[in-house]
Amino acid sequence: MEQVLQQLINGISLGSIYALIALGYTMVYGIINLINFAHGDIYMIGAYIGFACTTFLGMSFIPALIVSMISTAVLGVIVEKVAYKPIRKSTRIAALITAISVSLFLEYGMMYFVKPETRTFPEVLSSKNITLGNLIVNNKDIYIVIITVVMMLVLQYVIHKTKIGMAMRATSMDSEAAQLMGISVDNTISTTFAIGSCLAGAAGVLVGVYYNSIDPLMGMMPGIKAFIAAVIGGIGIIPGAMFGGYLLGITETMVSAYGYSLYKDAVAFAILIFMLLIKPKGLFGKNVREKV
Amino acid sequence: MRILNKKNIIAVLFILLIYAAGEIMLRQGIIDSYIELNIILIGINIILAVGLNLVTGFTGQFSLGHAAFMAVGAYTSAILTAKFNQPFIVAIIFSAIAAALAGVIIGIPTLRLKGDYLAIATLGFGEIVKILALNIDYIGGARGFMDIPKYTNWTWIYFMVVLSIVVIKNFIDSRGGRACISISQDETAAEAMGINTTKYKILAFVIGAFFAGIAGALYANYFYFIKPDSFGYMKSIDILVIVVFGGMGSIAGSVVGAIVLSLISLFLQSIPELRMVIYAVILFLIMVYRPQGLLGKGEIKLKFLRKRVA
Numbered sequence: 174m175e176q177v178l179q180q181l182i183n184g185i186s187l188g189s190i191y192a193l194i195a196l197g198y199t200m201v202y203g204i205i206n207l208i209n210f211a212h213g214d215i216y217m218i219g220a221y222i223g224f225a226c227t228t229f230l231g232m233s234f235i236p237a238l239i240v241s242m243i244s245t246a247v248l249g250v251i252v253e254k255v256a257y258k259p260i261r262k263s264t265r266i267a268a269l270i271t272a273i274s275v276s277l278f279l280e281y282g283m284m285y286f287v288k289p290e291t292r293t294f295p296e297v298l299s300s301k302n303i304t305l306g307n308l309i310v311n312n313k314d315i316y317i318v319i320i321t322v323v324m325m326l327v328l329q330y331v332i333h334k335t336k337i338g339m340a341m342r343a344t345s346m347d348s349e350a351a352q353l354m355g356i357s358v359d360n361t362i363s364t365t366f367a368i369g370s371c372l373a374g375a376a377g378v379l380v381g382v383y384y385n386s387i388d389p390l391m392g393m394m395p396g397i398k399a400f401i402a403a404v405i406g407g408i409g410i411i412p413g414a415m416f417g418g419y420l421l422g423i424t425e426t427m428v429s430a431y432g433y434s435l436y437k438d439a440v441a442f443a444i445l446i447f448m449l450l451i452k453p454k455g456l457f458g459k460n461v462r463e464k465v
Numbered sequence: 466m467r468i469l470n471k472k473n474i475i476a477v478l479f480i481l482l483i484y485a486a487g488e489i490m491l492r493q494g495i496i497d498s499y500i501e502l503n504i505i506l507i508g509i510n511i512i513l514a515v516g517l518n519l520v521t522g523f524t525g526q527f528s529l530g531h532a533a534f535m536a537v538g539a540y541t542s543a544i545l546t547a548k549f550n551q552p553f554i555v556a557i558i559f560s561a562i563a564a565a566l567a568g569v570i571i572g573i574p575t576l577r578l579k580g581d582y583l584a585i586a587t588l589g590f591g592e593i594v595k596i597l598a599l600n601i602d603y604i605g606g607a608r609g610f611m612d613i614p615k616y617t618n619w620t621w622i623y624f625m626v627v628l629s630i631v632v633i634k635n636f637i638d639s640r641g642g643r644a645c646i647s648i649s650q651d652e653t654a655a656e657a658m659g660i661n662t663t664k665y666k667i668l669a670f671v672i673g674a675f676f677a678g679i680a681g682a683l684y685a686n687y688f689y690f691i692k693p694d695s696f697g698y699m700k701s702i703d704i705l706v707i708v709v710f711g712g713m714g715s716i717a718g719s720v721v722g723a724i725v726l727s728l729i730s731l732f733l734q735s736i737p738e739l740r741m742v743i744y745a746v747i748l749f750l751i752m753v754y755r756p757q758g759l760l761g762k763g764e765i766k767l768k769f770l771r772k773r774v775a
Contacts, residue, residue, distance in 0.1 A: 202581075206581075208581055208584075208585070256749065259753045260752060260753060260756070263752070263756045264756060265527075265580055265581065266521070266527065266709055266713065267709070267752045267756035269527075269581070269584065270705070270706060270709050270748065270752050271748075271749060271752040271753070273702055273706075273748075274745045274746075274748035274749040274752065275745070275749065277741055277742075277744065277745035277748070278742055278745035278746065278749070280741070281739075281740075281741035281742045281745065282742050282745075284738075284741075285738050285739060285742060397588070397698075400585065401585075401589075404582070404585060435596070435599065435600050436596060436600065438592060438596055439592070439593045439596040439597070442588075442589035442590070442592050442593050443589075443593065445585065445586065445589045446574070446575070446586050446589050446590065449575075449578055449582055449585075449586050450574055450577070450578075453578060453582055
């Protein structure tokens with residue numbers, strides 16, 4: 174039982190990371206129906222910016238996190254304006270391949286600048302273990318969970334209580350009608366990318382701090398996992414993405430903890446396929462009847 | 466009888482002529498082993514792309530798991546030739562059948578999904594196949610499968626490419642092929658016209674998998690060595706890129722796409738650090754300025770397919 178609880182704590186930390194990345198996926202998919210494959214790479218670049226800030230500029234954790242979030246938000250908007258805007262009207266498959274090309278560009282462009290080797294993230298948070306009964310909780314776990322929860326609450330507030338959030342919801346519902354109501358669809362989409370990328374950047378720094386190692390291809394698998402999380406929760410639905418992220422993180426840690434770590438990716442994909450087969454719209458999704 | 470008409474005879478003669486030309490150049494040493502390697506790679510890519518084009522281009526079903534079928538074929542052939550000393554032709558046939566069976570198993574549950582969901586589900590299945598291969602010791606696991614006899618040569622690759630193109634071309638021109646094309650245009654309407662959409666989607670998927678299995682066998686028996694990581698989703702994306710680059714719904718496009726992309730990556734080999742970056746930029750420019758691919762729907766009759774494949 175204690176082992177289960179201990180793994181649950183580790184799982185929640187990993188799940189928080191997935192949830193943060195999944196939010197960006199789900200928001201972008203909700204608004205322009207595009208699987209933004211480059212999202213995982215924005216997360217990677219966020220980790221590198223955090224690395225640069227702490228190692229070369231000697232910043233502490235919170236300032237580095239903020240700098241990284243702002244930079245990835247800008248990067249997200251640039252990616253959207255340069256790469257995704259021209260293909261907004263094109264076919265699904267062209268959009269998908271464009272997203273893949275952007276992802277490759279970011280991965281290998283980054284690899285060119287920072288070299289392919291794995292780097293060690295500096296210890297910006299001194300590791301302290303807190304014991305609760307027989308459980309060990311690291312203060313990094315607490316930081317990750319608190320930061321994630323705060324960001325999610327802010328995001329919920331932005332989406333449900335502010336004007337730009339309303340514009341985002343309207344655009345994802347029907348972008349043409351939203352435009353007729355005087356919403357600038359272009360700006361709304363850019364804002365969505367900015368918010369999503371900024372969350373991914375935060376996730377990147379948190380991963381760097383938590384696992385202490387970063388490399389230019391680190392975004393590939395978490396990117397896909399986060400997409401799985403978004404699909405599990407129902408794509409386009411924000412609480413769904415959070416739930417999916419935590420579910421996936423916890424499942425993965427449990428699978429690894431019981432000796433099947435080689436199969437943890439397979440389990441994630443199996444959950445995805447199972448989910449798609451029984452409830453393709455995700456756990457929180459509503460079924461929409463298709464009309465001819 | 467009717468199969469021996471003038472057009473077919475000319476086509477056969479033309480095919481044999483190209484084969485003979487290639488064979489002579491190989492014997493004379495005009496084609497050295499480096500060029501031969503690239504020709505073999507292009508051939509394997511053509512087979513994969515033509516098969517995937519049937520699924521994605523003609524039937525309109527996104528698949529990001531095509532490399533998984535290649536993996537099934539490659540491992541089947543490796544086991545049969547290296548562990549059971551079977552002749553290559555037997556290995557190829559069994560590889561194709563094994564991959565086709567994998568196609569049935571993966572196709573039946575996933576093809577109920579549409580668009581991006583199907584893409585992600587096939588990607589997931591592809592990764593599961595890869596992870597299984599990584600964890601089975603009998604086939605080498607993560608270390609890879611070594612000492613596979615080398616059988617693939619110009620003759621095998623050429624006739625397998627011809628076989629795949631002829632079979633898929635004829636399938637597309639058949640009743641089944643028209644059913645597939647109608648599904649890609651409007652699945653609901655096709656169903657209303659009495660087409661068993663599930664059946665034809667799975668059929669297209671299985672035919673694509675069958676040829677991917679052949680491609681896998683050719684690959685395994687050329688390189689002596691295979692490892693699960695060669696069949697990850699990046700490989701599936703490579704194949705999809707060839708199909709889209711050449712033109713979805715154009716077999717000639719897939720052939721041209723495989724050749725042009727191989728040549729591009731060949732030229733980029735001199736600048737290894739920036740190779741993938743330039744590749745990404747080229748891909749991006751093609752998608753923005755010519756999203757229908759190099760040849761579009763290329764093959765004269767298929768103009769109407771232009772519509773959005775969603």
